[in-house]
Amino acid sequence: MIATIPLSDFGTGIALTPDGTRAYVAAGSNVLVVDVATNQVASTIDVGDMPYAIAISGDGQRGYVTDLMQREVWMLDPGQQLRRQACRPRRARAARCCDPASR
DSSP states (O other): OOOOOOOOEEEEEEETTSSSEEEEEEEETTEEEEETTTTTEEEEESSSOOOOOOOOESSSSOOOEEETTEEEEEEEEEETTTTEEEEOGGGTTTTTOOOOOGG
């Protein structure tokens, strides 16, 4: 173990930015943004009832987090530390629901 980072709630998913400077942790009703250099929570993004799994795009421009209770996928803007939009995917359209270019 390198460090222990205190969180406001238990974490269920974690994703690192491609440059390794930030970790996004799905915890409680938020996504916690952890500064990896300082091992501190730098900011909090409110995403609804129960964020569960999280992913950051390969270019670091978008994040996606699933809300287990609402059955939604939230699109995040990591640069602005904001929640952008939600969609309720259907089985065949799950990958397309959060990508505005695919509509």
